[in-house]
Amino acid sequence: MAVPSDGAGNAPPWRLVGWAVVRGARHTNTWSHTDGRPFTKKEQATALSATREEFETFGWLLERKAERDREIAEATQAVIALLNRYFVALPADSVAADAAAIMTEQDRTEYERLLDIVAPDGWLFAPSEN
Structure with missing residues (x-):
């Protein structure tokens, strides 16, 4: 670069x-x-x-960070949309694990893929109104 x-x-x-x-x-x-x-x-x-090499390296890192931020934002929106499809069939106090329990195999696979992007440590935190 x-x-x-x-x-x-x-x-x-x-x-x-x-x-x-x-x-x-x-x-x-x-x-x-x-x-x-x-x-x-x-x-x-x-x-x-x-040095020029440091600028070039940082430029690459900055581009990669921007790509990763976009990937996380897109995956976050996809997780929300996927969960919302199931939350409509669940009681109001349901959590993501409740929705995951009733997902089709295909949706569960996609959900797990998205979680690896959004929450690589395995913790999905969603604030509630409580």
Whole structure:
């Protein structure tokens, strides 16, 4: 993955450091996190000393994280839709395990696949109104 430039070979005004995309003013090298917090002096030094390989590696990691976040969001919506199909046939105080118990084999297989994405540790937490 190449680090973008302005076409004249100059580095972009942003830098990839840690788990944040940070922006720096072109002339002041004032860096901040995406949430607006300014970098500490140590973070500034790290950003200014990063190599091209580090930028490329981080770019790949950032893309992978975005893909994983999308995958989790899509799986979460699919789990909700799948469970809702069964919750309509269950009492109001039912939980996910109740719905899983009455699923078809095909839906149960899909449910388990989705849970591996959404809750890899095996814990599915859904807040209730109680």
